[in-house]
Amino acid sequence: MPRPTPTRLTLRPLALLVGLAVAGSAQATDLWTVARDALENDASLAAARSGFSAVEAGRDVQRGTLLPQVSLGGSLSHSRTYQSQSGESQAGGVTQPGSGAGGDDDVNSLGINLDASQALYDPARRAQLTQAERRVDREALSLAVAEQQLLLEVVEAYFEILRAHDILSARRSQETAIERQLEQARERFEVGLIAITEVHEAQASFDLARAQRIAAESAMQVSFEALERLTGQRYQSIDGLAEEIPIAPPEPVDRGDWVELAMANSPMLQMAEAGIEVARSELEVSRAGQKPRLEAFASYDYSDNDRSGVSGYNSGSQLGLRASMPLYTGGSTQAQIRQSGFALEVSQYDFEAQRRDTVQQVRSLFTRVTNDVETVEARAQAIVSNRSALEATRSGYEVGTRNIVDVLNAERNLFNAIADHAEARYDYVLGLLRLQQQAGLLDAASIQAVNAWLQAESAVSLELPAVGNQDPVMNIGARPRSPS
Numbered sequence: 001m002p003r004p005t006p007t008r009l010t011l012r013p014l015a016l017l018v019g020l021a022v023a024g025s026a027q028a029t030d031l032w033t034v035a036r037d038a039l040e041n042d043a044s045l046a047a048a049r050s051g052f053s054a055v056e057a058g059r060d061v062q063r064g065t066l067l068p069q070v071s072l073g074g075s076l077s078h079s080r081t082y083q084s085q086s087g088e089s090q091a092g093g094v095t096q097p098g099s100g101a102g103g104d105d106d107v108n109s110l111g112i113n114l115d116a117s118q119a120l121y122d123p124a125r126r127a128q129l130t131q132a133e134r135r136v137d138r139e140a141l142s143l144a145v146a147e148q149q150l151l152l153e154v155v156e157a158y159f160e161i162l163r164a165h166d167i168l169s170a171r172r173s174q175e176t177a178i179e180r181q182l183e184q185a186r187e188r189f190e191v192g193l194i195a196i197t198e199v200h201e202a203q204a205s206f207d208l209a210r211a212q213r214i215a216a217e218s219a220m221q222v223s224f225e226a227l228e229r230l231t232g233q234r235y236q237s238i239d240g241l242a243e244e245i246p247i248a249p250p251e252p253v254d255r256g257d258w259v260e261l262a263m264a265n266s267p268m269l270q271m272a273e274a275g276i277e278v279a280r281s282e283l284e285v286s287r288a289g290q291k292p293r294l295e296a297f298a299s300y301d302y303s304d305n306d307r308s309g310v311s312g313y314n315s316g317s318q319l320g321l322r323a324s325m326p327l328y329t330g331g332s333t334q335a336q337i338r339q340s341g342f343a344l345e346v347s348q349y350d351f352e353a354q355r356r357d358t359v360q361q362v363r364s365l366f367t368r369v370t371n372d373v374e375t376v377e378a379r380a381q382a383i384v385s386n387r388s389a390l391e392a393t394r395s396g397y398e399v400g401t402r403n404i405v406d407v408l409n410a411e412r413n414l415f416n417a418i419a420d421h422a423e424a425r426y427d428y429v430l431g432l433l434r435l436q437q438q439a440g441l442l443d444a445a446s447i448q449a450v451n452a453w454l455q456a457e458s459a460v461s462l463e464l465p466a467v468g469n470q471d472p473v474m475n476i477g478a479r480p481r482s483p484s
Helices: 015-021 031-041 043-064 123-190 196-231 255-265 267-288 332-399 404-438 444-451
Strands: 069-085 088-091 094-097 101-121 237-241 293-305 313-324 454-461
Touching: 031 043, 031 123, 031 196, 031 237, 031 444, 043 123, 123 196, 123 237, 123 267, 123 404, 123 444, 123 454, 196 404, 237 404, 255 267, 255 332, 267 332, 332 404, 404 444
Parallel strands: none
Antiparallel strands: 069 101, 088 094, 101 293, 237 454, 293 313
16 A cells, blocks of 8 residues: 655644545545545544634633733712711800701712733743643644544444455355255255255254354444444445455565654654643643742722712822732642642653553554465465365265265355455455554545545445334534534
8 A cells, every 4th residue: 555655743633634625526435435424423523623622722711811901890889878966065164955966968989990910920820821732732632643543443334344244245155055055955865865964964054154144134234333323424335345455565564664653653642742741831830839920010090979068089090010929838839849740750651651552553563464464365365275175075975975064064164265355355454554543644645545445346235124114314413502
């Protein structure tokens, strides 16, 4: 398979979707069309895209804390004061009872204040913005992982249908052949050429073949449903794999080169590395909690009321700098620093675990794909050998040197070889794409390359139930809307 030029994955969360969307139109039921349907309709991927947008919005939230903050406030109030006074007066040195005096006072008041501030030095908020940016980087890589994983799941579901179809075809042919052998055995028994035991042997083989055919039909229907779950579409038929496809070792042909490609391109490994940066930025946020903060501020106040005997209004303004410095926080700041330090260690160990897992997966998949190349060839030769063995066994049965058990075993061996050859071909294709996914190279070009191996002439269809008995299509439905 031709390989795309290896490039390091950067922060392009929608690269795969764009690559598929701008491509030319394809047939309605080939792998290319199915992959585009999945990228558009898969619910899990849609959730991952929304999650990425949420993290991006979180970065904007943190950026806003470093920009000017302006607020306007106002108040309008009504107050009523009740007064009651009494006392005594003196006249000529003689105290005499005085008269009381009292009154009420209604006052309407208006107040307006305008405040503005701008952070001049705020290491904590600056570190939080850096952390939010690192989270966006990690989420972008997480989205790339989700897209590649979805493409792989689509290919696996697609080829599982083709695998199930080929196995079903082999089982149907096997059932037909053994049924014919059973009929011949009955005819030979009726004329006295064979014993009843051989009829029973043929009947047992036929019953087993029938059971295998029923199981293969069930697997066929289940495989179509798995594809419907990913795409939200129901396909009547899909293009089949051509008889002749290029079965060749993966390129580059050296296992170490694939490991190097994975180290440079694997989004899972890059996501783990981005997790280290997020944890490191969290440590900086904790350390910034013990640093000073400086901001400029300005304010303007206006007030007025209609109190009797008072006219005019009051106003005032203020402009200055405000600084703060945490001196003692009960040890919580130092505890947060230690906590963030341990979290950083966790992320570093997670990265190392992911690196080792990636290396092991790439090495294993490379070995499997390389072995699959030889396995496909060996399985093809096994078909030829078993077909020759079946012909020889049938000839021996006709002349009496072989019994019916030998013929039935030869029949079963031939159709098992046909099914095994189909299995080996699909194992090779899927193994190659899994290797590309682990190396971070599974993209639109990979899907196009495999799609070129399909042909409409060998389309695979599923015999669905009557229209009235069909289940509803698993469509993603209307897109949810964010609250305004």
